[in-house]
Amino acid sequence: MADPVVLKTFFDKVDNLQDHYVERLREAVAIKSVSADAAFRDEVFKMGQWLVELFQKLGVSHESVDIGTQVLDGKTIKLPPIILGTYGNDPNKKTILIYGHYDVQPALLEDGWNSSPFDLTETPKHQLIGRGSSDDKGPVIGWLNAIEAHQKAGIELPVNLKFCFEGMEESGSEGMDEVILKESKRYFVGVDAVCISDNYWLGVTKPCLTYGLRGISYFKITVSGPGRDLHSGVFGGTVHEPMTDLILLFSKLVSPSGEILIPGINDDVEPLTEKENKIYESIEFTLDEYHAAIESKTTIHDDKIKILQHRWRFPSLSIHGIEGAFSAPGMKTVLPAKVIGKFSIRLVPHMEPDRVNALVEKFLTEEFAKLGSKNTLNVECAHGAKAWVASPDHWNYVAAAKAVERVFNVHPDYTREGGSIPITLTFQDALNKNVLLLPMGRGDDGAHSTNEKLDRSNYIEGIKLFGAYLHEVAAIKAD
Numbered sequence: 001m002a003d004p005v006v007l008k009t010f011f012d013k014v015d016n017l018q019d020h021y022v023e024r025l026r027e028a029v030a031i032k033s034v035s036a037d038a039a040f041r042d043e044v045f046k047m048g049q050w051l052v053e054l055f056q057k058l059g060v061s062h063e064s065v066d067i068g069t070q071v072l073d074g075k076t077i078k079l080p081p082i083i084l085g086t087y088g089n090d091p092n093k094k095t096i097l098i099y100g101h102y103d104v105q106p107a108l109l110e111d112g113w114n115s116s117p118f119d120l121t122e123t124p125k126h127q128l129i130g131r132g133s134s135d136d137k138g139p140v141i142g143w144l145n146a147i148e149a150h151q152k153a154g155i156e157l158p159v160n161l162k163f164c165f166e167g168m169e170e171s172g173s174e175g176m177d178e179v180i181l182k183e184s185k186r187y188f189v190g191v192d193a194v195c196i197s198d199n200y201w202l203g204v205t206k207p208c209l210t211y212g213l214r215g216i217s218y219f220k221i222t223v224s225g226p227g228r229d230l231h232s233g234v235f236g237g238t239v240h241e242p243m244t245d246l247i248l249l250f251s252k253l254v255s256p257s258g259e260i261l262i263p264g265i266n267d268d269v270e271p272l273t274e275k276e277n278k279i280y281e282s283i284e285f286t287l288d289e290y291h292a293a294i295e296s297k298t299t300i301h302d303d304k305i306k307i308l309q310h311r312w313r314f315p316s317l318s319i320h321g322i323e324g325a326f327s328a329p330g331m332k333t334v335l336p337a338k339v340i341g342k343f344s345i346r347l348v349p350h351m352e353p354d355r356v357n358a359l360v361e362k363f364l365t366e367e368f369a370k371l372g373s374k375n376t377l378n379v380e381c382a383h384g385a386k387a388w389v390a391s392p393d394h395w396n397y398v399a400a401a402k403a404v405e406r407v408f409n410v411h412p413d414y415t416r417e418g419g420s421i422p423i424t425l426t427f428q429d430a431l432n433k434n435v436l437l438l439p440m441g442r443g444d445d446g447a448h449s450t451n452e453k454l455d456r457s458n459y460i461e462g463i464k465l466f467g468a469y470l471h472e473v474a475a476i477k478a479d
């Protein structure tokens with residue numbers, strides 16, 4: 001067990017420094033590191049540099065891995081570096097690898113934010129609102145704040161740390177798999193376990209440890225027709241309209257009750273067992289909290305167990321948007337010449353992205369042929385990742401559960417997550433080590449949504465949790 005006196009000294013220091021930590025998060029949120037938009041690529045680099053400077057300040061040695069270029073929006077642009085760091089190199093201590101990402105989802109005030117998305121704004125209820133506050137800048141900085149609090153309190157860190165921070169997680173983790181595979185034989189040698197803080201509690205009160213994620217296959221379907229946008233009064237009714245074709249195709253993918261309609265997609269999904277059903281019963285989770293998080297009562301299922309199952313262990317298909325479609329206010333009577341529909345399928349264990357992609361492509365090609373349209377269709381899978389499930393019996397989880405008890409005085413729930421972190425499985429397989437997901441934020445943080453927030457208390461207690469976890473890791477007997 002970790003020394004309670006040492007932990008108390010560390011916790012007190014974190015409390016002392018909390019305003020400084022909020023200012024640090026404010027600085028990071030102000031950097032618009034949106035990986036999905038070529039126009040913001042300089043900002044992603046700036047954010048990487050900001051982390052490097054923080055590493056330097058804290059005495060973390062580091063390397064920036066150049067992963068080349070990508071073609072985005074028709075332009076060839078540089079990919080942001082993967083930043084590796086090392087803090088401590090004592091052969092008598094365990095080594096924990098921390099992964100996180102410094103890119104964020106896009107955000108515009110006009111999407112419905114109550115304050116400017118890149119100006120961290122603290123509400124009277126002490127919610128820190130800003131893009132990336134919870135996903136994933138708060139957690140990434142949290143680890144570095146924990147190091148700083150140790151230094152300022154004069155406490156030695158009881159483990160060695162390795163860091164791996166990427167700037168492309170929100171855009172398919174381009175280049176990451178190759179780097180992990182390569183560095184598993186060099187930079188990551190000696191790692192005993194991996195910890196990732198890039199998800200959320202299930203609800204708003206109870207901490208959890210997460211041992212599973214869904215995978216993802218992200219599709220772009222392009223329907224092209226006329227050589228340019230047309231006047232719908234002059235040409236409407238005389239040409240095959242790409243938008244009409246696309247909407248018809250979209251309508252074939254999923255039913256209003258969430259059932260995926262593509263033949264064969266559900267074939268590899270494991271059947272439910274009585275034993276598994278029991279797991280959901282003990283999880284602390286209420287429909288009211290869920291409705292509060294989505295700010296409506298529009299759930300397909302009004303039953304706790306079904307909601308958890310559909311979030312964790314069944315696939316889902318979501319339609320995200322249409323590039324090229326008229327979406328501005330007003331009533332432009334345009335007939336778009338080319339539209340790109342975007343949707344993704346969340347994958348569960350045993351579903352293989354390659355098989356899913358082949359089924360999707362075959363289905364859409366057949367459905368498009370049935371339309372008798374003279375337009376053309378192109379189906380592309382932009383990125384794919386398999387689902388991940390770990391063993392929560394491992395010492396890595398036992399140490400984390402003890403840390404939760406130290407900070408929150410409660411035993412955590414063990415959850416799976418509906419979202420995806422593509423490289424989790426790669427870390428597990430390439431390093432052959434246990435991976436733990438240790439969330440900092442709450443289930444209502446609104447990651448990817450408008451008014452994303454991180455509660456001040458989750459941020460500050462989260463920093464304590466990270467430190468306590470490292471002390472419990474050091475104290476535990478590894479098997």
Ligand SMILES: C[C@H](N)C(=O)N[C@@H](Cc1c[nH]cn1)C(=O)O
Pocket residue numbers: 135136169170171172198199216218418419420421422447
């Ligand atoms: C759970 C994690 N914080 C996250 O948000 N992951 C993204 C990853 C992704 C994949 N394609 C685009 N983004 C997610 O689950 O959507």
Ligand SMILES: [Zn+2]
Pocket residue numbers: 101135136169198
């Ligand atoms: Zn994330």
Ligand SMILES: [Zn+2]
Pocket residue numbers: 105135170447448
């Ligand atoms: Zn995200």
